[in-house]
Amino acid sequence: MNRSSGEFGSFLGTPATAPGPSGPAMLREFGQIRGNPLDYLERMWREHGDVVQFPIPRPPSYLVNDPDAVRLVLVDQARSFGKSTIQYRALSLVTGEGLLTSDGDVWRRQRRMVQPAFHHETLAQLTDHIERASAAVVSSWNQAGAGAVVDIDVAMMHATLEVVGHALFGSDLSGDAAALADATLDALDVVVARARVPVTPPAWVPSPANRRLNGANTVLDGAVRRMLADRRESPSLTHDMLDMLMSVRDEDGIGLSAEEIRNQMVTFIVAGHETVASALTWAFALLAAHPREQESLHAELVDVVRDEPLTIDDYSRLTRTRAVFDEALRLYPPAWLITRKAHAQTELGGRDVPAESLVILSPWLLHRHPALWRSPEEFRPSRFIDDDIDRSAFLPFGAGPRMCIGRDFAYVEGVLMLARLASRFEVSYPDGSGVPATDPLVTIRPAGGLRLRITRRG
Numbered sequence: 001m002n003r004s005s006g007e008f009g010s011f012l013g014t015p016a017t018a019p020g021p022s023g024p025a026m027l028r029e030f031g032q033i034r035g036n037p038l039d040y041l042e043r044m045w046r047e048h049g050d051v052v053q054f055p056i057p058r059p060p061s062y063l064v065n066d067p068d069a070v071r072l073v074l075v076d077q078a079r080s081f082g083k084s085t086i087q088y089r090a091l092s093l094v095t096g097e098g099l100l101t102s103d104g105d106v107w108r109r110q111r112r113m114v115q116p117a118f119h120h121e122t123l124a125q126l127t128d129h130i131e132r133a134s135a136a137v138v139s140s141w142n143q144a145g146a147g148a149v150v151d152i153d154v155a156m157m158h159a160t161l162e163v164v165g166h167a168l169f170g171s172d173l174s175g176d177a178a179a180l181a182d183a184t185l186d187a188l189d190v191v192v193a194r195a196r197v198p199v200t201p202p203a204w205v206p207s208p209a210n211r212r213l214n215g216a217n218t219v220l221d222g223a224v225r226r227m228l229a230d231r232r233e234s235p236s237l238t239h240d241m242l243d244m245l246m247s248v249r250d251e252d253g254i255g256l257s258a259e260e261i262r263n264q265m266v267t268f269i270v271a272g273h274e275t276v277a278s279a280l281t282w283a284f285a286l287l288a289a290h291p292r293e294q295e296s297l298h299a300e301l302v303d304v305v306r307d308e309p310l311t312i313d314d315y316s317r318l319t320r321t322r323a324v325f326d327e328a329l330r331l332y333p334p335a336w337l338i339t340r341k342a343h344a345q346t347e348l349g350g351r352d353v354p355a356e357s358l359v360i361l362s363p364w365l366l367h368r369h370p371a372l373w374r375s376p377e378e379f380r381p382s383r384f385i386d387d388d389i390d391r392s393a394f395l396p397f398g399a400g401p402r403m404c405i406g407r408d409f410a411y412v413e414g415v416l417m418l419a420r421l422a423s424r425f426e427v428s429y430p431d432g433s434g435v436p437a438t439d440p441l442v443t444i445r446p447a448g449g450l451r452l453r454i455t456r457r458g
């Protein structure tokens with residue numbers, strides 16, 4: 001039996017202050033929660049409302065999808081909510097105390113120092129890397145032959161790793177740079193696999209997973225040490241993000257330590273690779289399911305995209321392409337889960353939330369809230385062109401002080417790559433199937449990949 005609003009009872013001494021599933025109901029659904037936690041969160045929101053409490057005593061755990069409460073957590077009272085949650089602690093096994101996982105004064109110093117790496121100059125340089133990675137995809141799809149079926153998810157994962165790798169390390173993507181990227185993804189795999197198992201041994205137990213994680217971290221640390229030593233000996237001429245991390249100083253003239261540089265590089269690979277790949281993959285999945293939208297997009301691309309490399313000026317002319325990318329980010333926000341720990345007792349959506357509670361937010365749910373969006377389930381890119389939306393309800397990059405530092409990077413990359421590929425190829429489902437089911441991992445991925453037929457445009 002589920003708890004309903006009114007009298008909520010308690011779980012092992014922790015008062016229940018909001019509606020939600022009962023302990024036995026949640027236990028029965030354990031398999032489904034592990035299989036697709038996002039489906040489960042959506043069902044709980046639709047059944048119980050905008051604030052749901054799960055029957056977990058420690059920490060008290062709330063799903064919050066009340067628009068004002070989400071704003072309060074991320075923006076208005078951001079300092080009262082920290083990142084010491086199970087989600088970010090797991091990620092920090094890979095990233096260390098980097099920008100994504102740190103808190104308080106450590107985070108504030110890092111953010112100030114790292115911000116310049118994302119300024120306009122970096123974005124203008126980025127277009128070369130994007131064009132090179134897009135050209136490699138075009139060439140491999142051309143080689144696949146007329147009407148071939150390709151896995152878009154695999155292609156996008158590969159292309160976005162190229163882009164973030166080149167932005168970080170300049171032209172040299174072999175040797176230590178490649179080892180660093182591979183070891184980062186390897187370590188991330190272990191962390192994701194651990195999250196799917198109910199009980200994981202502590203990091204010091206030499207289990208196969210922990211050995212793999214430690215091995216990847218050792219490779220990572222070695223690659224970073226050698227790269228820093230090489231750069232100190234012969235500075236690069238490219239002014240990539242690694243140069244910037246090595247030269248930046250705080251107001252006391254102190255630079256980032258080798259460990260801090262390592263943590264930020266790994267953070268950028270983790271945060272900036274799969275997220276953009278996921279957004280692009282879903283954009284193609286949605287376009288293939290909506291041929292009329294695909295043709296409207298193509299009409300813009302015929303005007304803007306030529307054989308010459310796309311530039312930052314072209315980016316500002318790609319209004320419909322950006323709207324398609326935004327609508328994909330709305331329906332399939334790659335970062336589907338944002339968690340915080342409440343530092344003090346507070347009220348969210350009219351419910352008491354005790355200190356130390358886990359607060360779970362999900363852009364996926366907020367982007368489907370019927371009070372905020374007209375026909376939320378429909379793929380309608382023009383809503384972003386007509387400005388028929390409440391921008392504060394659109395949070396694919398989070399909000400407030402912890403908002404994504406790579407937002408502009410992601411837009412330039414996503415929009416230019418989509419423009420280049422969609423100008424050359426039409427996509428369709430080979431077997432009459434439709435948009436695949438979701439597999440929510442670090443980002444939302446298509447279950448079983450995304451196999452689409454690509455047809456070269458004349």
Ligand code: HEM
Nearest residue numbers: 099100271272275276334335396397398402404405406410
């Ligand atoms: C479509 C692509 C992307 C999406 C959807 C996305 C989403 C997000 C979200 C939701 C957050 C906030 C998390 C929170 O509040 O707990 C975030 C933070 C962050 N993102 Fe992104 N991101 C994307 C691309 C990138 C790129 C390209 C980079 C870097 C190259 C990047 C680096 C970061 C970093 C470092 C943070 C932590 C910022 C801080 O706390 O100061 N992201 N991202």
